[in-house]
Amino acid sequence: MNVKNDFKAFSIQSGANVVSQNLYESSPELKTGLAPDSTIHVHLLNKTLRQSSTISSVLADFIAEQSGEDVLDDGNVAKLTAQLKKALENVSAKRSGDIYLSAHPASDLAKGEYIANGAAYAIDSTVGRALNNLSDAYKAAWGIKLHDGKINLPNLFVDGRGVFVRAGLQPGVIQGDAIRNIIGDVGLWAWGFFARVSGVFSGVKGDKQGSVAKKQGPDSSSEFAYATFDASKVVPTADENRPLNVSMIPVIYLGV
Incomplete structure (x- = not known):
């Protein structure tokens, strides 16, 4: 597309009458x-x-x-x-509605940047108008809704926990927690006792006085009434499933 520029440079020809x-x-x-x-x-x-x-x-x-x-x-x-x-x-390649992770603390966010935490703004406020001007498809994908005269930012936190971002063809889809399968095995004696335990399992004697996983192989001294399961015996555990990570702030850019 051809565009017009009225502002022209003056006296730029070679040999123009200008001082050195x-x-x-x-x-x-x-x-x-x-x-x-x-x-x-x-x-x-x-x-x-x-x-x-x-x-x-x-x-x-x-x-x-x-x-x-x-x-x-x-x-x-x-x-x-x-x-x-x-x-x-x-x-700058930023569009209103762009969401990205920022290394800056919340107090240092640039003009037009907001934490994507689901906060609500009045629909007639500057931020509210910017949110409402986003496309219907965008608002539906990121859960941006009008309620009682307010409109909310996207929310990249679930129960206070920040979600991990990954590539996908449909924006805004949040998948719940999941882990790869953890397996172990137990062996039973013919009379109902466990012959051995390994991996995430621990054997417990019939008197229930604690784990007695004495040997890895089946043996008369390794007869357990039942086995317990504890993933922390094999892998690091916490109150959520997560990879090695470093936190950054999820930011939505609105330009206002």
Whole structure:
């Protein structure tokens, strides 16, 4: 798509009537400006106009290319400001609704970033409007709902625990806890006692005075009335299933 840029660089042709860079930097007018009723040196003025117009043209080209909109010299400063903001947002590759993990503590989050903890905001607030402007499909996937005049952020915590993020074709799907299967074996004597135990199992004598897993192989001194199961005998255990991890803050970017 072709876009228009009204801001043109001045006096940029090779051999243009401009003072050299060294003379320009040593010119007293560079710091003091032109005195009242002073004689204007055209080559110095051309140099000044070239510097300011060139950088203006480069910036305007950037705004036009990144925003996809015409950049017009119509005196509309507010529009130019909005176009610059749009261009910077596009080049930063952040879209409203992007969710990512941040290494910064909550107190250091940037403008437009919010912790994805399900917090609710008034629908007519800045954050509420930004959330409500997200697509219906996005809001459905991430559980963003209107309730009593409020709308909630996505929630990447379940019972206070942060969820792990993994690749998937459908965003917002949370899978419950699961572990890989842990197996062991027990052997029974013909009269009903366990002959041996291994792995996650422990043998307990008929008098129930504790584990007596004396030997690994079947033996008359290894007759147990029953066996107990304890995964911590084989693998590290905790009150949740988790891999080795480091915590970061789940953030949703709304741009406001």
